[in-house]
Amino acid sequence: xxxxxxxxxxxxxxxxxxxxxxxxxxxxxxxxxxxxxxxxxxxxxxxxxxxxxxxxxxxxxxxxxxxxxxxxxxxxxxxxxxxxxxxxxxxxxxxxxxxxxxxxxxxxxxxxxxxxxxxxxxxxxxxxxxxxxxxxxxxxxxxxxxxxxxxxxxxxxxxxxxxxxxxxxxxxxxxxxxxxxxxxxxxxxxxxxxxxxxxxxxxxxxxxxxxxxxxxxxxxxxxxxxxxxxxxxxxxxxxxxxxxxxxxxxxxxxxxxxxxxxxxxxxxxxxxxxxxxxxxxxxxxxxx
Amino acid sequence: xxxxxxxxxxxxxxxxxxxxxxxxxxxxxxxxxxxxxxxxxxxxxxxxxxxxxxxxxxxxxxxxxxxxxxxxxxxxxxxxxxxxxxxxxxxxxxxxxxxxxxxxxxxxxxxxxxxxxxxxxxxxxxxxxxxxxxxxxxxxxxxxxxxxxxxxxxxxxxxxxxxxxxxxxxxxxxxxxxxxxxxxxxxxxxxxxxxxxxxxxxxxxxxxxxxxxxxxxxxxxxxxxxxxxxxxxxxxxxxxxxxxxxxxxxxxxxxxxxxxxxxxxxxxxxxxxxxxxxxxxxxxxxxxxxxxxxxxxxxxxx
Numbered sequence: 179x180x181x182x183x184x185x186x187x188x189x190x191x192x193x194x195x196x197x198x199x200x201x202x203x204x205x206x207x208x209x210x211x212x213x214x215x216x217x218x219x220x221x222x223x224x225x226x227x228x229x230x231x232x233x234x235x236x237x238x239x240x241x242x243x244x245x246x247x248x249x250x251x252x253x254x255x256x257x258x259x260x261x262x263x264x265x266x267x268x269x270x271x272x273x274x275x276x277x278x279x280x281x282x283x284x285x286x287x288x289x290x291x292x293x294x295x296x297x298x299x300x301x302x303x304x305x306x307x308x309x310x311x312x313x314x315x316x317x318x319x320x321x322x323x324x325x326x327x328x329x330x331x332x333x334x335x336x337x338x339x340x341x342x343x344x345x346x347x348x349x350x351x352x353x354x355x356x357x358x359x360x361x362x363x364x365x366x367x368x369x370x371x372x373x374x375x376x377x378x379x380x381x382x383x384x385x386x387x388x389x390x391x392x393x394x395x396x397x398x399x400x401x402x403x404x405x406x407x408x409x410x411x412x413x414x415x416x417x418x419x420x421x422x423x424x425x426x427x428x429x430x431x432x433x434x435x436x437x438x439x440x441x442x443x444x445x446x447x448x449x450x451x452x453x454x455x456x457x458x459x460x461x462x463x464x465x466x
Numbered sequence: 467x468x469x470x471x472x473x474x475x476x477x478x479x480x481x482x483x484x485x486x487x488x489x490x491x492x493x494x495x496x497x498x499x500x501x502x503x504x505x506x507x508x509x510x511x512x513x514x515x516x517x518x519x520x521x522x523x524x525x526x527x528x529x530x531x532x533x534x535x536x537x538x539x540x541x542x543x544x545x546x547x548x549x550x551x552x553x554x555x556x557x558x559x560x561x562x563x564x565x566x567x568x569x570x571x572x573x574x575x576x577x578x579x580x581x582x583x584x585x586x587x588x589x590x591x592x593x594x595x596x597x598x599x600x601x602x603x604x605x606x607x608x609x610x611x612x613x614x615x616x617x618x619x620x621x622x623x624x625x626x627x628x629x630x631x632x633x634x635x636x637x638x639x640x641x642x643x644x645x646x647x648x649x650x651x652x653x654x655x656x657x658x659x660x661x662x663x664x665x666x667x668x669x670x671x672x673x674x675x676x677x678x679x680x681x682x683x684x685x686x687x688x689x690x691x692x693x694x695x696x697x698x699x700x701x702x703x704x705x706x707x708x709x710x711x712x713x714x715x716x717x718x719x720x721x722x723x724x725x726x727x728x729x730x731x732x733x734x735x736x737x738x739x740x741x742x743x744x745x746x747x748x749x750x751x752x753x754x755x756x757x758x759x760x761x762x763x764x765x766x767x768x
Contacts, residue, residue, distance in 0.1 A: 236492050243538040244492050246593050246609055321740070327535060328494045328736040332604070411604055 201292065205299025210306065213270060217307040220266045224315035227258050232322055248327035249409050252319060252335055256342075256406045259315055263346045264374045266311055270304040271353040272366040275461055279361070297461065301354060308346055316342070334409045342405050344446040348398060349374065351453035358457040358464070374398070390431055393421070400437055401445050407436035484678075486669035488588045488615055489712050494535045496736070497715060499597070501729035502528050510701055510721045517728055520662050523597030531733060533595040533602055534611075534664075534713070542589035544614055546581035547574040549625045550632060552612055553665055556648065564643055571639065581628055585621045587614035590667060615667045615712070619678040626656045626683065653683030658697060661706050661714065668693075668712035702727075 232255050235242050245251040275297060316339050320331050353370050360366040378399045385394055394400045407413070414420045414436065422433045437445070502517065517526045524530040550556045560568045592611040595602045616622055630650050637647035651659065657679070660666040668675050676690040689696050694716075697704040703724070707716030709732065719728040 240488075240490075241538055241540040243591060244535065246535075246537070246606065247604060249604065321743070324736055324740060326493050328496055328533065329739060 198295070201295040202299040202302070205296050206303045206306075209300045209303025213304060213307055216266075216269055217310060220262065220269075220311045221314045224258070224262050224311060225318050227262075228255065228315070228318050228322060231255065231258070232319070236326075244326060248323045249332050249334065249411070251323055251326060252332075252338070253406045253409050255319060256338060256409070259312065259342050259405060260345075260402055262311065262315055263308075263342070263349055264371065266308050267346060267349045267353050268367045268370050268374075270308050271301070271350045272357050272370065273363045274300045274304060274354055275357040275457065276360050276366050277363055279464065293461075294458070297458075301350075305347075305350060308350065309343060312339070312342055312346060332409070334411075337408050338405055341408055341442065344443060345398070345402050345405060348401075348446040348449035348453075351450040351457070352398070355453040355457040355460075358460040386431055393417070393432075393434060393437070395437060395441055395445060398445075398449065400434060401442040403434070403436045404439065404442040408439065413439070484671070484674050486617060486619075486671070486675055488539055488590075489670045489672075489710065490536050490539050490588075490590055490615075490667070491711055492536050492538065494533055494736075495709065495711075495713060495715060496733040497532045497534075497730050498733040499525055499528050499530045499729070500731045501726055502526065503725075503727040506721055506725060506727040507719075510727060518597075521597055521730075524599040525597040525730075527597075527599045530597045530599045531602070532597045532730075533606075535593040535606075536711075536713070537591040537593060539588045539590040539615070542587055542614075543584040544587050544589070545574075545578050545584050546628055546632075547577040549585065550577060550629060553614070553625065553660075554629050554648075555663075559648075560645060564645055567643070568645070572636070577632070581632065583624070583628070585614075585625065586617040588617065588669070589614055594664075613665055613667050615669050617669070619675055620682050622656075622679055623653075623682040626651060626653065629656075653685045654687045654697075657683055657685055657688055657695075661695065661697075661704075664714055666714065668708055670712065672708055672712060 236244060245254060278293075278296075316335075320335065323331060323335075352374075353366070356370050357366050360369065378397055382394045382397050382399055385392060417438075420435050420438070422435065424431055424433055436442075499517070507517070518524070521532070523532070525532070544552075556572065557565070557568070590613050592608075592613055593606045594608040594611050596607045629648075633648040633650055640647050649655075657666070672693045673690055676695060679685075680688050680690060687698050689698070691705075693708045693710075695706040695708075697706070701722060703720040705716070705718040705720070706714060707718070709715040715732040717728075717730040718726055721727050
């Protein structure tokens with residue numbers, strides 16, 4: 179066994195791969211340790227949300243009716259994951275690039291460790307922690323679902339988790355993109371929070387008002403509706419089933435329930451690819 | 467002597483009436499058919515009766531499950547119409563061809579005008595899946611099952627008298643319409659109907675609640691044993707077991723030799739799963755705490 183390992187290490191090709199992966203792995207582990215307090219904090223916040231909004235109201239108010247089925251129960255409370263993703267991603271991913279420039283530590287580290295490997299390691303570390311936060315949230319909600327409705331947990335709940343992870347990936351890439359050109363962490367956090375919570379909503383509303391039957395497929399706010407809607411038993415298969423036409427005071431607009439599954443996945447992956455590509459281009463050209 | 471005369475002249479005060487409280491918790495209870503001796507059942511019930519005649523669905527198959535979710539409960543006052551329609555199911559046996567006419571003569575206005583009494587209840591809202599040998603459908607079989615828990619067990623006698631009075635009143639009209647008349651029920655028959663329909667949910671303390679119901683309804687075939695009702699029929703005995711929440715969670719049929727020929731019990735799979743998860747989580751949490759403390763001590767030494 180020892181001889182096998184030695185021969186493997188002496189193998190030049192293996193050593194090349196090892197030389198590439200080790201700095202990324204070291205940075206990844208360092209990032210996990212560095213951000214562990216945020217991980218515990220957001221995990222506790224997620225569990226607290228569920229306890230305060232999902233358990234106590236049913237326990238303390240006998241008249242407050244439980245939803246009819248387990249899936250309806252999940253659909254009502256899965257929206258909390260959106261807030262967790264927005265705030266969590268802002269705090270985990272905002273410091274990834276701009277921290278190095280803000281604290282002027284980049285010029286010390288980069289000659290020893292390749293700057294791209296550093297950022298990849300940090301990004302993967304933050305991604306792992308954020309995935310952990312979402313896993314704990316979904317797991318806790320599933321436990322509550324079993325407590326109220328018994329086994330088994332509907333398989334569409336797992337689909338929702340998958341879409342939630344894709345949503346998180348897209349948001350994390352967007353925030354990393356902002357981090358690549360912003361000066362410091364606080365400005366990055368505030369800007370991205372305002373954009374994700376308010377900015378996107380305003381843009382969507384204006385576009386829907388001007389182009390009434392246009393589906394805002396570009397919008398993260400529209401695509402994240404799939405996280406809860408994918409749990410519907412009869413998921414709408416045609417475009418006409420995915421919106422509701424509302425007429426009031428001589429004005430007509432379309433209320434979109436959900437994007438299609440294929441479109442949402444494509445948009446999330448596109449956001450991820452484009453934002454990370456732009457972030458790496460800006461980062462590579464950024465001067466200290 | 468004067469003291470004895472004085473004490474005996476004091477009127478005896480009534481014993482304090484029991485205050486009942488509802489014990490329901492929101493959540494789901496699953497029942498499972500754990501035993502069904504088909505041969506023993508057929509020997510005992512030679513009239514062709516089968517378990518699914520009592521409980522519907524696949525209740526004649528071992529392993530079949532029924533699920534009930536308690537959604538909420540609140541204080542309410544039921545009127546006579548709600549009692550007759552929801553507990554006695556007066557509309558269920560009316561044929562479709564005569565339903566509209568029946569509704570015109572038997573409706574909320576006509577019933578509440580003639581029988582204006584109201585009954586204080588805890589109105590509990592359930593969702594029900596009938597006995598199913600395969601996996602449960604996503605949609606329940608009954609989304610709006612309302613079960614009243616009477617705050618005063620004496621009201622059960624009053625509603626039985628209400629039904630019998632109404633049935634006597636109505637039966638002559640039904641016979642003219644060639645509709646089958648409603649049966650007049652005794653206390654035993656009414657309690658048996660409530661149990662089979664799953665409409666008897668208890669208030670705490672359960673044993674006193676059951677005793678009072680049996681006394682008020684003058685039941686002769688029924689006795690109480692802790693949280694169970696025992697029905698002693700001619701050819702069989704039935705034990706109905708109630709959970710700590712007052713819901714029916716067990717149903718055992720004994721033949722004349724006191725051998726179990728049919729049994730429904732509570733399925734605790736979900737509870738066992740959650741408890742196991744809790745135990746595993748606590749063990750892992752304990753290991754983590756110990757590891758962190760050892761790690762911290764090592765760091766201190768360094």
